[in-house]
Amino acid sequence: MEPLKEMFNSEFYQHFAGVFAHADKNFNAKAFVGDVTANLDELTLNGRLRNTSVTLHQHLPGDFKKAIAVLYGAAPSLRQGYTALVLPDFVALYGKDHFDLSMEALKDFTSLGSSEFAIREFLKTDLNKTLKVMQTWAEDKDHHVRRLASEGSRPRLPWSFKLDQIIKKPSLTKDILEKLKTDETPYVRKSVANHLNDISKDNTAYMLELMKGWDNSNPHTSWIIKHASRTLIKKGDQDSLSLFNFEKDVKVGIDNFKLNMFHFKLGEEMQFSFELKSLKDSSQKLVIDYAIHYAKASGEQSKKVFKLKEITLLPGQLILVSKRQLFKDLTTRKHYTGKHLVEIMVNGKGYGNIEFDLSC
Known part of the structure; x- marks a missing residue:
């Protein structure tokens, strides 16, 4: 599979320069392509993105207002997606002294390539002023802009730096989340849920108290609350489990826990199954997960929890559960040779595990 960084390749830059x-x-396309591709092979995906912004700045008018005018002129003809992040990245690098113009540009460019990373540079510089603008974005008619209000202010946005002030005081983004808690667009609702999930990692009590005040009968809000609580539920947090009436006093047994093999190679598929039996004389609402304890390069293990199913187990009921897991390197996970462990979890508590080897 071609590396993601190849999105920024020679063919892309020919089109971009054109x-x-x-x-x-006055834009010298040939000179730009020569400069931007000079050390291309040495750069990572994000390195290529940043190099594009910096090189573009060298070939555009030095006056930011004039440069932004060119960006607006080019934007409709650029390819949408990750490579379009060049536009907001340029604003983040060179627009700090032009706040109002930069805010408008990030709002306009976010539908081409999300401005979620760029806006954080302004949050870092002037949190309150930037949040005030983002609160208005939460009511925008464009769902890309509404999502930007939530995604850009996430305390722990992946691939970006943490917003320590919001981690310390999560109520700073409450107004944004309140405005989006019934949003009709799944793209926006997922961001709100992820924002809340971020908050739960540092301020669990605050996050749960906020959600308890929301109308759970609204299907959009209900989805957000459920998705936002996923990390806490996987950990077996009792307060989050009670939000959804999951059983606190779980009484189950695990039998016939089996793997198809005990030695796997990268690219092979693990299959496991087990029997789950109720040991209680009343029904139990359960969330069944499994965890892979992956070997790290250091030889230690790192636990990753995966969802299996939710079920209401009747008194004395026995069910068979099975799952397949493919061992494949991803952009977010690299596998290492060594001892691994698969563990069955019910309402956040471990109920048996099996060790296996993986060769990479």
Whole structure:
């Protein structure tokens, strides 16, 4: 599979330069391509993104207002997606002294390539002023802009730096979340849930108290609350379990826990199954998960919990549960040779595990 960084390749830059040459008659496309590709092989995905912004700045007018005008002229003809993050990244790098113009540009560019990373540079510089703008974005008619209000202010946005002030005082984003808690767009609701999930990692009590005040009968709000609580539920947090009436006093037994093999190679599939039996004389609402304790490069293990199913187990009921797990390197996970462990979890508590080997 081609590395993600190849999104920024020679063919991309030829098209990119052509678009800017059309938007600005003084733009030297040939010189830009030569400069931006000079050390391309040495750069990572994010390195190529940043290099594009910096090199673009060298070939655009030095006046930020004039440069932004060129970006607006080029934007409709650029490819959408990750490579379009060049536009908000440029604003983040060079627009700090032009706050109002930069805010408008990030709002406009976010539908082409999300401005979620760029806006954080302004939050870092002036949190309150930037949040005030983002609160208005939470009511925008464009769902991309509404999502930006939530996603950009997440305390722990992946691939970005933490917002320590919001981690210390999560109520700073309450107004944004309140405005989006019934949003009709799944794209926005997922961001709100992820924002709340971020909060739960540092301020569990605050996050739960906030959600308890929301109308759970609204299906959009209910989905957000459930998705936002996933990390806490996997950990067996009693307060979050009670939000959804999951059983606190779990009484179950695990039998016939089996793997198809005990030695796997990268690219092979693990299959496991087990029997889950109720040991209680009343029904139990359960969330069944499994965890893989992955071997790390250091030889230690790192636990990752995966969802299996939710079920109401009747008194004395026995069910068979099975699952397949493919061992494949991802952009978010690299496998290492060594001892691994698969563990069955019910309402956040471990109920048996099996060790196996993985060769990479």
